[in-house]
Amino acid sequence: MRQAIRALGWASNVFWIILLFFTVTTVYSAFQLRPGFGQPYESTSGGTFTVSLPFHIDNGGLYDISDVNLTTFIKDDYGLSVSNSSTFVRLIPHGSNVSATHQMPVSVSQIATGNLRYLILNDSTLNIDVALKLNYAHVVPFKISSNLTMPWGAPLSNLALGTPSLTPTGAIIPISFENHSFFVLTGTMRLEIVDNHNNVVGERTTALNVQSQSGYGTELDVSISGDPTNIREVRLYFQTSVFSYGPLVIALV
Numbered sequence: 001m002r003q004a005i006r007a008l009g010w011a012s013n014v015f016w017i018i019l020l021f022f023t024v025t026t027v028y029s030a031f032q033l034r035p036g037f038g039q040p041y042e043s044t045s046g047g048t049f050t051v052s053l054p055f056h057i058d059n060g061g062l063y064d065i066s067d068v069n070l071t072t073f074i075k076d077d078y079g080l081s082v083s084n085s086s087t088f089v090r091l092i093p094h095g096s097n098v099s100a101t102h103q104m105p106v107s108v109s110q111i112a113t114g115n116l117r118y119l120i121l122n123d124s125t126l127n128i129d130v131a132l133k134l135n136y137a138h139v140v141p142f143k144i145s146s147n148l149t150m151p152w153g154a155p156l157s158n159l160a161l162g163t164p165s166l167t168p169t170g171a172i173i174p175i176s177f178e179n180h181s182f183f184v185l186t187g188t189m190r191l192e193i194v195d196n197h198n199n200v201v202g203e204r205t206t207a208l209n210v211q212s213q214s215g216y217g218t219e220l221d222v223s224i225s226g227d228p229t230n231i232r233e234v235r236l237y238f239q240t241s242v243f244s245y246g247p248l249v250i251a252l253v
Helices: 002-031
Strands: 033-037 041-045 048-059 065-075 081-092 097-107 124-136 140-152 157-161 170-179 185-195 200-210 214-223 231-240 244-251
Touching: 033 140, 048 065, 048 081, 048 124, 065 097, 081 097, 170 185, 170 200, 170 231, 185 214, 200 214, 200 231
Parallel strands: none
Antiparallel strands: 033 048, 041 048, 048 097, 065 081, 065 124, 124 140, 157 170, 170 214, 185 200, 185 231, 231 244
């Protein structure tokens, strides 16, 4: 019995030595873990604006890294969700590194129809919450988080309607805006003129082809049925390759 107790004592000591060794080497190895993020860049395809975030993880420790999950949440200044996405890496063996690109798609067409419609007209700053989770040595969970900001350029920034000039048959209406977005704004802009009785008394459609970071200005000569002095408001509709937007109502009185 005494020998058995002695053996258990030795086994216990060995267990604690191994546990201590594992703990020390794990802590040491954790300090050899070097994650990093590159400079975000943007691209567009159809109605989707994509922010790409390069990242790398250098596993200079003694144990493998598994189940790497990079998750991002894009929000506006009011905390409304713009987009969220995840990138998963199954395994990074010890002594190696991995580089990848995490993509964060933002649907401009969805922005134009929901609570984020104001981003079509207004420049802003988007907040990106980044969370990196992984398992070290397959058993120790590890998490770091960070926050990034990204400027948002509105495709119809500073949209303005000038004072209409009345003609014998209608009105000449100046319209201007600046395309601060990262995509070329192609499509059509339709203008409706509404009188004091809520009747559409004039309409005009014009083509758009506005380069990124460029301004647009035109004067639309619109024929009006009835008294041109009786017009109340203008309604604008935008149909582009990236989004549909409207009506945008601008009062003339």
